[in-house]
Amino acid sequence: MTEVLFFIEVVVAGLLAGTMYSLVALGFVLIYKASSTFNFAQGAMVFFAVLAFVGFMELGLSFPVAFVVTVLLMVLVGLCTERLVLNPLMNQSEDTLLMATIGLGFVLEGLAQAAWGVEVRRLDLGIGDFPIEWIIDVFGLFVSALDLTAGIVAAVLIIGLALLFKYTRMGLGLRAVADDPGAASSIGIPLKNIMLLVWSAAGVVALVAGMMWGARAGVQFALVDLALKALPVLIIGGFSSIPGAIVGGLIIGATEKVLEVYLGPFFGGAIEGWAPYVLAIFFLLYRPEGLFGEKIIRRV
Amino acid sequence: MTGNSDNILEISSIEVMYDSVISALHDVSLNVPRGKIVALLGGNGAGKSTTLKSISTMLAAERGKVTKGSIVYDGTEVKNQSPYEMVALGMVQVLEGRRCFGHLTVEENIIAGAYSRKLSKSQIKNELEKIYGYFNRLRDRRKSQAGFTSGGEQQMIAVARAMMAKPKMLLLDEPSMGLAPQLVAEIFNIVKELNEKEGVSILLAEQNTNVALRNADYGYIIETGHVMLHGSADKLLNDEKVKELYLGISKEGRKNFRDVLREEGTKKLA
Numbered sequence: 001m002t003e004v005l006f007f008i009e010v011v012v013a014g015l016l017a018g019t020m021y022s023l024v025a026l027g028f029v030l031i032y033k034a035s036s037t038f039n040f041a042q043g044a045m046v047f048f049a050v051l052a053f054v055g056f057m058e059l060g061l062s063f064p065v066a067f068v069v070t071v072l073l074m075v076l077v078g079l080c081t082e083r084l085v086l087n088p089l090m091n092q093s094e095d096t097l098l099m100a101t102i103g104l105g106f107v108l109e110g111l112a113q114a115a116w117g118v119e120v121r122r123l124d125l126g127i128g129d130f131p132i133e134w135i136i137d138v139f140g141l142f143v144s145a146l147d148l149t150a151g152i153v154a155a156v157l158i159i160g161l162a163l164l165f166k167y168t169r170m171g172l173g174l175r176a177v178a179d180d181p182g183a184a185s186s187i188g189i190p191l192k193n194i195m196l197l198v199w200s201a202a203g204v205v206a207l208v209a210g211m212m213w214g215a216r217a218g219v220q221f222a223l224v225d226l227a228l229k230a231l232p233v234l235i236i237g238g239f240s241s242i243p244g245a246i247v248g249g250l251i252i253g254a255t256e257k258v259l260e261v262y263l264g265p266f267f268g269g270a271i272e273g274w275a276p277y278v279l280a281i282f283f284l285l286y287r288p289e290g291l292f293g294e295k296i297i298r299r300v
Numbered sequence: 301m302t303g304n305s306d307n308i309l310e311i312s313s314i315e316v317m318y319d320s321v322i323s324a325l326h327d328v329s330l331n332v333p334r335g336k337i338v339a340l341l342g343g344n345g346a347g348k349s350t351t352l353k354s355i356s357t358m359l360a361a362e363r364g365k366v367t368k369g370s371i372v373y374d375g376t377e378v379k380n381q382s383p384y385e386m387v388a389l390g391m392v393q394v395l396e397g398r399r400c401f402g403h404l405t406v407e408e409n410i411i412a413g414a415y416s417r418k419l420s421k422s423q424i425k426n427e428l429e430k431i432y433g434y435f436n437r438l439r440d441r442r443k444s445q446a447g448f449t450s451g452g453e454q455q456m457i458a459v460a461r462a463m464m465a466k467p468k469m470l471l472l473d474e475p476s477m478g479l480a481p482q483l484v485a486e487i488f489n490i491v492k493e494l495n496e497k498e499g500v501s502i503l504l505a506e507q508n509t510n511v512a513l514r515n516a517d518y519g520y521i522i523e524t525g526h527v528m529l530h531g532s533a534d535k536l537l538n539d540e541k542v543k544e545l546y547l548g549i550s551k552e553g554r555k556n557f558r559d560v561l562r563e564e565g566t567k568k569l570a
Binding site (some may be wrong): 090091168169172173175176178179180182183185186187188189190191 | 356360361363382383384386387388389392393394395399400401402403404409411412413415416418433461462464465
Protein backbone atom coordinates (compact mmCIF):
# COMPACT_ATOMS: atom_id res chain seq x y z
CA MET A 1 0.00 0.00 0.00
CA THR A 2 2.76 2.46 0.86
CA GLU A 3 4.33 1.52 -2.48
CA VAL A 4 1.18 2.63 -4.33
CA LEU A 5 0.87 5.80 -2.28
CA PHE A 6 4.48 6.62 -2.97
CA PHE A 7 3.93 6.12 -6.71
CA ILE A 8 0.90 8.43 -6.62
CA GLU A 9 2.95 11.03 -4.73
CA VAL A 10 5.64 10.89 -7.40
CA VAL A 11 3.11 11.25 -10.20
CA VAL A 12 1.29 14.13 -8.50
CA ALA A 13 4.54 15.99 -7.83
CA GLY A 14 5.47 15.39 -11.48
CA LEU A 15 2.14 16.64 -12.80
CA LEU A 16 2.29 19.76 -10.66
CA ALA A 17 5.84 20.49 -11.75
CA GLY A 18 4.68 19.76 -15.29
CA THR A 19 2.13 22.60 -15.21
CA MET A 20 5.08 24.99 -15.20
CA TYR A 21 6.48 23.35 -18.32
CA SER A 22 3.02 23.70 -19.82
CA LEU A 23 3.02 27.38 -19.02
CA VAL A 24 6.40 28.05 -20.58
CA ALA A 25 5.49 25.89 -23.58
CA LEU A 26 2.38 28.04 -23.93
CA GLY A 27 4.63 31.07 -24.35
CA PHE A 28 6.38 29.30 -27.21
CA VAL A 29 3.11 28.21 -28.81
CA LEU A 30 1.73 31.75 -28.80
CA ILE A 31 4.71 33.12 -30.67
CA TYR A 32 4.91 30.10 -32.94
CA LYS A 33 1.27 30.48 -33.93
CA ALA A 34 1.57 34.17 -34.65
CA SER A 35 4.89 34.20 -36.49
CA SER A 36 5.73 30.55 -37.30
CA THR A 37 9.03 30.91 -35.52
CA PHE A 38 10.46 29.09 -32.52
CA ASN A 39 11.33 31.76 -29.98
CA PHE A 40 14.74 30.80 -28.63
CA ALA A 41 14.67 33.89 -26.45
CA GLN A 42 11.90 32.47 -24.26
CA GLY A 43 14.40 31.04 -21.74
CA ALA A 44 16.17 34.36 -21.56
CA MET A 45 12.81 36.07 -21.06
CA VAL A 46 12.12 33.84 -18.04
CA PHE A 47 15.51 34.76 -16.56
CA PHE A 48 15.18 38.44 -17.43
CA ALA A 49 11.68 38.70 -15.97
CA VAL A 50 12.28 37.04 -12.65
CA LEU A 51 15.65 38.73 -12.15
CA ALA A 52 14.00 42.09 -12.72
CA PHE A 53 11.24 41.12 -10.30
CA VAL A 54 13.72 40.19 -7.57
CA GLY A 55 15.69 43.33 -8.37
CA PHE A 56 12.63 45.54 -7.89
CA MET A 57 11.87 43.76 -4.59
CA GLU A 58 15.43 44.49 -3.43
CA LEU A 59 14.89 48.14 -4.29
CA GLY A 60 12.19 48.07 -1.64
CA LEU A 61 9.05 47.70 -3.75
CA SER A 62 6.30 45.57 -2.22
CA PHE A 63 5.38 42.24 -3.83
CA PRO A 64 2.31 43.42 -5.80
CA VAL A 65 3.97 46.64 -6.95
CA ALA A 66 7.10 44.79 -8.07
CA PHE A 67 4.90 42.30 -9.92
CA VAL A 68 2.96 45.00 -11.77
CA VAL A 69 6.14 46.92 -12.62
CA THR A 70 7.75 43.74 -13.99
CA VAL A 71 4.65 42.94 -16.06
CA LEU A 72 4.85 46.44 -17.55
CA LEU A 73 8.56 45.92 -18.17
CA MET A 74 7.81 42.68 -20.04
CA VAL A 75 5.19 44.46 -22.16
CA LEU A 76 7.86 47.05 -22.93
CA VAL A 77 10.27 44.25 -23.89
CA GLY A 78 7.54 42.88 -26.17
CA LEU A 79 7.02 46.31 -27.70
CA CYS A 80 10.76 46.81 -28.31
CA THR A 81 11.03 43.31 -29.79
CA GLU A 82 8.20 44.07 -32.20
CA ARG A 83 9.58 47.49 -33.19
CA LEU A 84 13.31 46.78 -33.30
CA VAL A 85 13.51 43.11 -34.29
CA LEU A 86 10.32 41.76 -35.85
CA ASN A 87 9.09 44.76 -37.78
CA PRO A 88 12.35 45.35 -39.69
CA LEU A 89 12.46 41.63 -40.49
CA MET A 90 8.86 41.49 -41.69
CA ASN A 91 8.46 39.42 -44.86
CA GLN A 92 11.82 37.73 -44.34
CA SER A 93 12.13 33.95 -44.12
CA GLU A 94 11.33 32.03 -40.95
CA ASP A 95 14.99 31.05 -40.56
CA THR A 96 15.94 34.71 -40.35
CA LEU A 97 13.43 35.22 -37.57
CA LEU A 98 14.73 32.16 -35.75
CA MET A 99 18.26 33.54 -35.80
CA ALA A 100 16.94 36.88 -34.61
CA THR A 101 15.31 35.25 -31.57
CA ILE A 102 18.61 33.56 -30.68
CA GLY A 103 20.29 36.96 -30.81
CA LEU A 104 17.49 38.52 -28.80
CA GLY A 105 18.07 35.84 -26.15
CA PHE A 106 21.72 36.85 -25.75
CA VAL A 107 20.78 40.51 -25.54
CA LEU A 108 18.20 39.86 -22.81
CA GLU A 109 20.60 37.65 -20.80
CA GLY A 110 23.28 40.31 -21.05
CA LEU A 111 20.96 43.17 -20.14
CA ALA A 112 19.57 41.32 -17.15
CA GLN A 113 23.00 40.54 -15.75
CA ALA A 114 24.32 44.01 -16.47
CA ALA A 115 21.41 45.55 -14.61
CA TRP A 116 21.11 43.22 -11.63
CA GLY A 117 24.41 41.36 -11.32
CA VAL A 118 25.28 37.70 -11.70
CA GLU A 119 24.96 36.20 -8.22
CA VAL A 120 22.21 33.68 -7.41
CA ARG A 121 19.27 35.37 -5.67
CA ARG A 122 16.79 33.91 -3.26
CA LEU A 123 13.12 34.48 -3.97
CA ASP A 124 10.74 33.99 -1.06
CA LEU A 125 7.12 33.85 -2.15
CA GLY A 126 6.02 33.02 1.39
CA ILE A 127 5.05 29.51 0.26
CA GLY A 128 7.30 26.78 1.58
CA ASP A 129 8.44 23.74 -0.36
CA PHE A 130 7.00 21.41 2.33
CA PRO A 131 4.02 19.01 2.42
CA ILE A 132 0.54 20.34 3.17
CA GLU A 133 -0.82 18.85 6.40
CA TRP A 134 -4.48 18.40 5.54
CA ILE A 135 -3.60 16.47 2.40
CA ILE A 136 -1.48 14.15 4.52
CA ASP A 137 -4.39 13.72 6.93
CA VAL A 138 -7.07 13.13 4.30
CA PHE A 139 -5.25 11.26 1.53
CA GLY A 140 -2.07 10.19 3.24
CA LEU A 141 -0.09 11.89 0.45
CA PHE A 142 2.86 14.23 0.72
CA VAL A 143 2.22 17.12 -1.68
CA SER A 144 4.42 20.20 -1.65
CA ALA A 145 2.64 23.50 -1.08
CA LEU A 146 4.85 25.17 -3.67
CA ASP A 147 4.04 22.49 -6.26
CA LEU A 148 0.34 22.86 -5.58
CA THR A 149 0.45 26.66 -5.80
CA ALA A 150 2.41 26.49 -9.04
CA GLY A 151 -0.14 24.05 -10.45
CA ILE A 152 -3.08 26.26 -9.55
CA VAL A 153 -1.43 29.44 -10.84
CA ALA A 154 -0.53 27.76 -14.13
CA ALA A 155 -4.05 26.36 -14.51
CA VAL A 156 -5.62 29.78 -13.92
CA LEU A 157 -3.30 31.47 -16.42
CA ILE A 158 -3.88 28.81 -19.04
CA ILE A 159 -7.66 28.97 -18.68
CA GLY A 160 -7.50 32.76 -18.77
CA LEU A 161 -5.49 32.79 -21.98
CA ALA A 162 -7.72 30.16 -23.59
CA LEU A 163 -10.82 32.28 -22.84
CA LEU A 164 -9.05 35.38 -24.13
CA PHE A 165 -8.32 33.70 -27.45
CA LYS A 166 -11.74 32.14 -27.83
CA TYR A 167 -13.97 35.04 -26.90
CA THR A 168 -12.25 38.38 -27.48
CA ARG A 169 -11.73 40.45 -30.59
CA MET A 170 -7.95 40.42 -30.13
CA GLY A 171 -8.09 36.66 -29.63
CA LEU A 172 -9.98 36.18 -32.87
CA GLY A 173 -7.41 38.40 -34.59
CA LEU A 174 -4.61 36.29 -33.15
CA ARG A 175 -6.17 33.05 -34.34
CA ALA A 176 -6.73 34.55 -37.78
CA VAL A 177 -3.10 35.66 -38.00
CA ALA A 178 -1.95 32.25 -36.79
CA ASP A 179 -3.95 30.64 -39.57
CA ASP A 180 -2.98 32.87 -42.52
CA PRO A 181 -1.10 36.12 -41.83
CA GLY A 182 -1.51 37.30 -45.44
CA ALA A 183 -5.28 36.87 -45.47
CA ALA A 184 -5.53 38.41 -42.00
CA SER A 185 -3.67 41.46 -43.15
CA SER A 186 -5.83 41.72 -46.29
CA ILE A 187 -8.96 42.21 -44.20
CA GLY A 188 -7.39 44.84 -41.99
CA ILE A 189 -6.03 42.95 -38.98
CA PRO A 190 -2.87 44.88 -38.01
CA LEU A 191 -0.13 42.29 -37.63
CA LYS A 192 1.99 44.51 -35.40
CA ASN A 193 -0.70 44.82 -32.72
CA ILE A 194 -1.15 41.07 -32.69
CA MET A 195 2.62 40.57 -32.37
CA LEU A 196 2.69 42.98 -29.46
CA LEU A 197 -0.12 41.07 -27.75
CA VAL A 198 1.61 37.75 -28.25
CA TRP A 199 5.02 38.90 -27.01
CA SER A 200 3.49 40.60 -23.99
CA ALA A 201 1.54 37.47 -23.09
CA ALA A 202 4.70 35.39 -23.52
CA GLY A 203 6.53 37.86 -21.27
CA VAL A 204 3.95 37.57 -18.48
CA VAL A 205 4.00 33.78 -18.76
CA ALA A 206 7.80 33.91 -18.53
CA LEU A 207 7.61 36.02 -15.38
CA VAL A 208 5.21 33.65 -13.62
CA ALA A 209 7.22 30.56 -14.57
CA GLY A 210 10.43 32.29 -13.49
CA MET A 211 8.93 33.15 -10.09
CA MET A 212 7.82 29.57 -9.43
CA TRP A 213 11.11 28.05 -10.49
CA GLY A 214 13.14 30.79 -8.85
CA ALA A 215 11.37 30.16 -5.55
CA ARG A 216 12.52 26.56 -5.61
CA ALA A 217 15.98 26.64 -7.17
CA GLY A 218 17.06 30.24 -6.68
CA VAL A 219 17.00 32.96 -9.30
CA GLN A 220 19.97 32.08 -11.47
CA PHE A 221 21.21 31.68 -14.99
CA ALA A 222 20.26 27.96 -15.07
CA LEU A 223 16.61 29.07 -15.51
CA VAL A 224 17.44 29.75 -19.15
CA ASP A 225 18.12 26.07 -19.75
CA LEU A 226 15.22 24.95 -17.61
CA ALA A 227 12.90 26.91 -19.89
CA LEU A 228 14.24 25.02 -22.89
CA LYS A 229 12.60 21.91 -21.38
CA ALA A 230 9.62 23.33 -23.21
CA LEU A 231 11.19 22.01 -26.41
CA PRO A 232 10.44 18.31 -25.70
CA VAL A 233 7.07 19.43 -24.35
CA LEU A 234 6.30 21.03 -27.69
CA ILE A 235 7.54 18.06 -29.67
CA ILE A 236 5.19 15.82 -27.71
CA GLY A 237 2.25 18.20 -27.65
CA GLY A 238 2.62 19.76 -31.10
CA PHE A 239 4.09 23.19 -31.79
CA SER A 240 0.90 24.93 -32.73
CA SER A 241 -1.51 23.53 -30.19
CA ILE A 242 -2.44 25.14 -26.88
CA PRO A 243 -4.02 21.94 -25.48
CA GLY A 244 -0.91 20.14 -26.75
CA ALA A 245 1.35 22.42 -24.72
CA ILE A 246 -0.69 21.73 -21.61
CA VAL A 247 -0.88 17.96 -21.99
CA GLY A 248 2.73 17.76 -23.18
CA GLY A 249 3.90 19.63 -20.09
CA LEU A 250 1.99 17.28 -17.80
CA ILE A 251 3.36 14.21 -19.58
CA ILE A 252 6.94 15.46 -19.38
CA GLY A 253 6.54 16.46 -15.73
CA ALA A 254 5.08 13.12 -14.67
CA THR A 255 7.37 10.85 -16.71
CA GLU A 256 10.57 12.59 -15.74
CA LYS A 257 9.74 12.26 -12.04
CA VAL A 258 8.66 8.63 -12.35
CA LEU A 259 11.72 7.72 -14.41
CA GLU A 260 13.98 9.59 -12.02
CA VAL A 261 12.65 7.73 -9.01
CA TYR A 262 12.36 4.22 -10.47
CA LEU A 263 15.03 4.11 -13.19
CA GLY A 264 17.34 6.86 -11.96
CA PRO A 265 19.34 4.63 -9.60
CA PHE A 266 20.34 2.34 -12.49
CA PHE A 267 21.85 5.28 -14.37
CA GLY A 268 23.45 6.84 -11.34
CA GLY A 269 20.63 9.40 -10.90
CA ALA A 270 19.85 12.80 -12.40
CA ILE A 271 18.14 11.41 -15.49
CA GLU A 272 15.45 14.11 -15.11
CA GLY A 273 17.68 16.34 -17.19
CA TRP A 274 17.76 14.20 -20.30
CA ALA A 275 14.88 11.69 -20.07
CA PRO A 276 12.37 14.16 -21.62
CA TYR A 277 14.59 14.55 -24.66
CA VAL A 278 14.70 10.77 -25.14
CA LEU A 279 10.91 10.72 -24.97
CA ALA A 280 10.84 13.55 -27.52
CA ILE A 281 13.04 11.57 -29.90
CA PHE A 282 10.55 8.70 -29.84
CA PHE A 283 7.78 11.13 -30.68
CA LEU A 284 9.82 12.59 -33.53
CA LEU A 285 10.26 9.08 -34.91
CA TYR A 286 6.70 7.88 -34.59
CA ARG A 287 4.43 10.92 -34.38
CA PRO A 288 6.30 13.99 -35.61
CA GLU A 289 3.27 16.31 -35.55
CA GLY A 290 2.90 15.65 -31.81
CA LEU A 291 -0.21 14.53 -29.97
CA PHE A 292 -2.26 17.59 -30.79
CA GLY A 293 -0.32 19.19 -33.62
CA GLU A 294 -2.69 20.79 -36.05
CA LYS A 295 -3.04 18.58 -39.03
CA ILE A 296 -2.82 20.66 -42.11
CA ILE A 297 -6.28 20.83 -43.58
CA ARG A 298 -5.98 20.47 -47.31
CA ARG A 299 -8.75 20.02 -49.78
CA VAL A 300 -8.04 17.58 -52.57
CA MET B 301 -10.92 64.84 -49.23
CA THR B 302 -13.15 62.10 -50.51
CA GLY B 303 -12.77 62.53 -54.24
CA ASN B 304 -15.17 64.59 -56.26
CA SER B 305 -13.93 62.69 -59.25
CA ASP B 306 -16.27 60.17 -60.84
CA ASN B 307 -13.57 57.56 -60.54
CA ILE B 308 -13.02 55.91 -57.18
CA LEU B 309 -9.73 54.53 -58.46
CA GLU B 310 -7.31 56.01 -60.98
CA ILE B 311 -4.13 54.21 -61.94
CA SER B 312 -1.78 55.97 -64.32
CA SER B 313 1.02 54.07 -66.02
CA ILE B 314 2.40 52.11 -63.10
CA GLU B 315 5.46 49.92 -63.30
CA VAL B 316 6.02 47.20 -60.68
CA MET B 317 9.24 45.40 -59.80
CA TYR B 318 9.71 42.37 -57.54
CA ASP B 319 12.94 42.20 -55.54
CA SER B 320 14.05 45.38 -57.43
CA VAL B 321 14.93 43.34 -60.51
CA ILE B 322 11.97 41.37 -61.81
CA SER B 323 9.64 43.63 -63.64
CA ALA B 324 6.02 42.45 -63.52
CA LEU B 325 4.04 45.43 -64.79
CA HIS B 326 5.38 47.80 -67.42
CA ASP B 327 2.69 50.28 -68.14
CA VAL B 328 -0.75 49.75 -66.68
CA SER B 329 -3.34 52.52 -66.52
CA LEU B 330 -6.93 52.00 -65.57
CA ASN B 331 -9.89 53.73 -63.98
CA VAL B 332 -12.71 52.36 -61.90
CA PRO B 333 -15.81 54.58 -61.98
CA ARG B 334 -17.64 54.94 -58.66
CA GLY B 335 -20.22 52.19 -58.13
CA LYS B 336 -19.27 50.22 -61.21
CA ILE B 337 -17.79 46.76 -61.84
CA VAL B 338 -14.59 46.74 -63.86
CA ALA B 339 -13.04 43.50 -65.13
CA LEU B 340 -9.30 43.04 -65.50
CA LEU B 341 -8.74 40.21 -67.94
CA GLY B 342 -5.74 38.24 -69.08
CA GLY B 343 -3.99 34.89 -68.88
CA ASN B 344 -1.61 33.49 -66.27
CA GLY B 345 1.26 35.81 -65.52
CA ALA B 346 -0.32 38.75 -67.34
CA GLY B 347 -0.09 40.91 -64.23
CA LYS B 348 -3.67 40.86 -62.92
CA SER B 349 -2.81 39.85 -59.37
CA THR B 350 0.16 42.20 -59.27
CA THR B 351 -2.09 45.09 -60.31
CA LEU B 352 -4.58 44.30 -57.55
CA LYS B 353 -1.85 43.89 -54.94
CA SER B 354 -0.27 47.20 -55.83
CA ILE B 355 -3.63 48.85 -55.14
CA SER B 356 -4.22 47.09 -51.81
CA THR B 357 -0.51 47.50 -50.86
CA MET B 358 -0.27 43.75 -50.27
CA LEU B 359 2.63 43.90 -52.72
CA ALA B 360 5.16 44.80 -50.04
CA ALA B 361 4.65 41.42 -48.36
CA GLU B 362 6.03 39.83 -51.53
CA ARG B 363 8.92 42.26 -51.82
CA GLY B 364 7.26 44.03 -54.73
CA LYS B 365 7.25 47.79 -55.28
CA VAL B 366 5.51 50.29 -57.52
CA THR B 367 8.47 52.01 -59.18
CA LYS B 368 6.71 54.39 -61.59
CA GLY B 369 3.32 55.95 -62.07
CA SER B 370 0.63 56.69 -59.51
CA ILE B 371 -2.39 55.10 -57.89
CA VAL B 372 -5.07 57.40 -56.54
CA TYR B 373 -7.86 55.81 -54.53
CA ASP B 374 -10.81 57.97 -53.49
CA GLY B 375 -8.71 61.12 -53.54
CA THR B 376 -5.79 59.60 -51.63
CA GLU B 377 -2.50 58.74 -53.25
CA VAL B 378 -1.59 55.12 -52.49
CA LYS B 379 2.07 55.08 -51.53
CA ASN B 380 3.45 53.56 -48.35
CA GLN B 381 0.22 52.70 -46.60
CA SER B 382 -0.09 49.32 -44.91
CA PRO B 383 -2.91 46.97 -45.95
CA TYR B 384 -4.46 47.77 -42.58
CA GLU B 385 -4.64 51.47 -43.46
CA MET B 386 -6.13 50.70 -46.87
CA VAL B 387 -8.88 48.63 -45.25
CA ALA B 388 -9.59 51.55 -42.92
CA LEU B 389 -10.02 53.71 -46.06
CA GLY B 390 -12.56 51.22 -47.38
CA MET B 391 -10.44 49.22 -49.80
CA VAL B 392 -10.46 45.45 -49.29
CA GLN B 393 -8.87 42.77 -51.42
CA VAL B 394 -10.13 39.19 -51.67
CA LEU B 395 -6.94 37.28 -52.38
CA GLU B 396 -6.53 34.68 -55.07
CA GLY B 397 -7.29 31.16 -53.84
CA ARG B 398 -9.84 32.34 -51.19
CA ARG B 399 -7.41 32.03 -48.24
CA CYS B 400 -10.02 31.28 -45.57
CA PHE B 401 -8.89 30.74 -42.00
CA GLY B 402 -9.17 26.95 -42.16
CA HIS B 403 -9.14 26.29 -38.44
CA LEU B 404 -11.78 28.89 -37.63
CA THR B 405 -15.51 28.33 -38.06
CA VAL B 406 -17.33 29.90 -41.00
CA GLU B 407 -18.89 32.48 -38.71
CA GLU B 408 -15.57 33.32 -37.01
CA ASN B 409 -14.08 33.85 -40.46
CA ILE B 410 -16.79 36.32 -41.37
CA ILE B 411 -16.61 38.13 -38.01
CA ALA B 412 -12.84 38.47 -38.44
CA GLY B 413 -13.62 40.65 -41.44
CA ALA B 414 -15.12 43.26 -39.11
CA TYR B 415 -11.92 43.42 -37.03
CA SER B 416 -10.94 46.88 -38.24
CA ARG B 417 -14.37 48.37 -37.44
CA LYS B 418 -14.32 47.75 -33.66
CA LEU B 419 -18.03 46.91 -33.48
CA SER B 420 -20.05 45.91 -30.41
CA LYS B 421 -21.46 42.39 -30.11
CA SER B 422 -24.95 43.49 -31.14
CA GLN B 423 -23.64 45.49 -34.12
CA ILE B 424 -21.70 42.40 -35.23
CA LYS B 425 -24.89 40.37 -34.98
CA ASN B 426 -26.76 42.85 -37.18
CA GLU B 427 -23.98 42.94 -39.74
CA LEU B 428 -23.83 39.13 -39.79
CA GLU B 429 -27.56 38.93 -40.49
CA LYS B 430 -27.16 41.36 -43.36
CA ILE B 431 -24.29 39.33 -44.81
CA TYR B 432 -26.17 36.03 -44.43
CA GLY B 433 -28.95 37.71 -46.41
CA TYR B 434 -26.62 37.71 -49.41
CA PHE B 435 -24.88 34.42 -48.63
CA ASN B 436 -27.74 32.14 -47.59
CA ARG B 437 -25.68 29.02 -48.04
CA LEU B 438 -23.22 30.15 -45.36
CA ARG B 439 -25.93 30.55 -42.73
CA ASP B 440 -26.44 26.77 -42.64
CA ARG B 441 -22.73 26.14 -42.37
CA ARG B 442 -21.92 28.85 -39.82
CA LYS B 443 -20.62 26.40 -37.19
CA SER B 444 -18.51 24.28 -39.58
CA GLN B 445 -14.76 24.56 -39.65
CA ALA B 446 -13.98 26.63 -42.74
CA GLY B 447 -11.19 24.28 -43.89
CA PHE B 448 -13.74 21.54 -44.45
CA THR B 449 -16.20 23.52 -46.57
CA SER B 450 -16.37 23.25 -50.35
CA GLY B 451 -14.45 25.47 -52.75
CA GLY B 452 -17.56 27.46 -53.62
CA GLU B 453 -18.40 27.99 -49.97
CA GLN B 454 -14.83 29.09 -49.26
CA GLN B 455 -15.06 31.67 -52.04
CA MET B 456 -18.30 32.92 -50.50
CA ILE B 457 -16.65 33.06 -47.07
CA ALA B 458 -13.81 35.11 -48.52
CA VAL B 459 -16.17 37.62 -50.14
CA ALA B 460 -18.47 37.72 -47.09
CA ARG B 461 -15.46 38.30 -44.83
CA ALA B 462 -14.30 41.18 -46.99
CA MET B 463 -17.81 42.71 -47.01
CA MET B 464 -17.80 42.73 -43.19
CA ALA B 465 -15.13 45.43 -43.37
CA LYS B 466 -17.75 47.64 -45.09
CA PRO B 467 -15.61 48.42 -48.13
CA LYS B 468 -16.26 51.19 -50.61
CA MET B 469 -14.18 49.25 -53.06
CA LEU B 470 -13.60 45.54 -53.39
CA LEU B 471 -10.73 43.91 -55.30
CA LEU B 472 -11.61 40.36 -56.30
CA ASP B 473 -8.81 38.12 -57.52
CA GLU B 474 -10.14 35.25 -59.66
CA PRO B 475 -13.32 34.38 -57.82
CA SER B 476 -14.12 31.71 -60.41
CA MET B 477 -10.90 29.75 -59.90
CA GLY B 478 -11.47 26.00 -59.82
CA LEU B 479 -15.24 26.22 -59.46
CA ALA B 480 -18.04 24.53 -61.38
CA PRO B 481 -19.93 26.82 -63.81
CA GLN B 482 -23.16 26.98 -61.81
CA LEU B 483 -21.18 27.97 -58.69
CA VAL B 484 -19.34 30.63 -60.66
CA ALA B 485 -22.70 31.97 -61.80
CA GLU B 486 -24.01 31.94 -58.22
CA ILE B 487 -20.99 33.85 -56.94
CA PHE B 488 -21.12 36.42 -59.72
CA ASN B 489 -24.83 36.96 -59.02
CA ILE B 490 -24.00 37.72 -55.40
CA VAL B 491 -21.17 40.04 -56.43
CA LYS B 492 -23.51 41.89 -58.77
CA GLU B 493 -26.13 42.13 -56.03
CA LEU B 494 -23.56 43.52 -53.57
CA ASN B 495 -22.54 46.07 -56.17
CA GLU B 496 -26.11 47.20 -56.79
CA LYS B 497 -27.48 47.16 -53.23
CA GLU B 498 -24.41 48.14 -51.22
CA GLY B 499 -22.99 50.45 -53.87
CA VAL B 500 -19.54 48.92 -53.58
CA SER B 501 -17.24 49.54 -56.55
CA ILE B 502 -15.52 46.41 -57.79
CA LEU B 503 -12.32 45.67 -59.65
CA LEU B 504 -12.29 42.06 -60.66
CA ALA B 505 -9.35 40.04 -62.03
CA GLU B 506 -10.50 37.07 -64.06
CA GLN B 507 -9.39 34.50 -66.59
CA ASN B 508 -12.98 33.56 -67.26
CA THR B 509 -13.50 36.38 -69.77
CA ASN B 510 -17.03 35.46 -70.72
CA VAL B 511 -18.53 35.42 -67.22
CA ALA B 512 -16.53 38.45 -66.14
CA LEU B 513 -17.61 40.64 -69.08
CA ARG B 514 -21.24 39.57 -68.76
CA ASN B 515 -21.26 40.90 -65.21
CA ALA B 516 -18.97 43.90 -65.56
CA ASP B 517 -19.55 47.42 -66.88
CA TYR B 518 -16.11 47.93 -68.31
CA GLY B 519 -13.12 45.74 -69.14
CA TYR B 520 -9.35 45.95 -69.49
CA ILE B 521 -7.30 43.25 -71.16
CA ILE B 522 -3.69 42.98 -70.08
CA GLU B 523 -0.87 40.85 -71.37
CA THR B 524 2.70 40.63 -70.05
CA GLY B 525 2.26 43.72 -67.95
CA HIS B 526 0.73 46.00 -70.61
CA VAL B 527 -2.87 47.06 -71.13
CA MET B 528 -3.69 45.77 -74.63
CA LEU B 529 -7.30 46.82 -75.04
CA HIS B 530 -10.06 48.37 -73.01
CA GLY B 531 -13.66 49.32 -73.52
CA SER B 532 -17.19 48.84 -72.25
CA ALA B 533 -18.08 45.26 -71.46
CA ASP B 534 -20.59 45.06 -74.33
CA LYS B 535 -18.09 46.37 -76.79
CA LEU B 536 -15.42 43.89 -75.67
CA LEU B 537 -17.86 40.98 -75.78
CA ASN B 538 -18.57 41.76 -79.43
CA ASP B 539 -15.01 42.63 -80.39
CA GLU B 540 -13.66 40.25 -83.05
CA LYS B 541 -10.20 40.03 -81.50
CA VAL B 542 -11.56 39.37 -78.00
CA LYS B 543 -13.91 36.75 -79.38
CA GLU B 544 -11.08 35.04 -81.10
CA LEU B 545 -8.48 35.14 -78.37
CA TYR B 546 -10.47 35.00 -75.15
CA LEU B 547 -13.84 33.53 -75.98
CA GLY B 548 -12.52 30.62 -78.02
CA ILE B 549 -14.02 31.55 -81.36
CA SER B 550 -10.71 31.18 -83.12
CA LYS B 551 -8.97 31.87 -86.39
CA GLU B 552 -5.84 29.87 -86.98
CA GLY B 553 -2.32 30.70 -86.00
CA ARG B 554 -2.86 33.75 -83.81
CA LYS B 555 -2.18 33.18 -80.13
CA ASN B 556 -2.16 36.53 -78.42
CA PHE B 557 -2.72 40.21 -78.87
CA ARG B 558 0.83 40.91 -79.87
CA ASP B 559 0.39 38.58 -82.86
CA VAL B 560 -2.90 40.24 -83.76
CA LEU B 561 -1.42 43.71 -83.60
CA ARG B 562 1.66 42.64 -85.54
CA GLU B 563 -0.55 41.10 -88.20
CA GLU B 564 -2.61 44.26 -88.42
CA GLY B 565 0.58 46.31 -88.54
CA THR B 566 1.88 44.36 -91.51
CA LYS B 567 -1.48 44.72 -93.22
CA LYS B 568 -1.32 48.47 -92.82
CA LEU B 569 2.23 48.58 -94.16
CA ALA B 570 1.25 46.46 -97.10
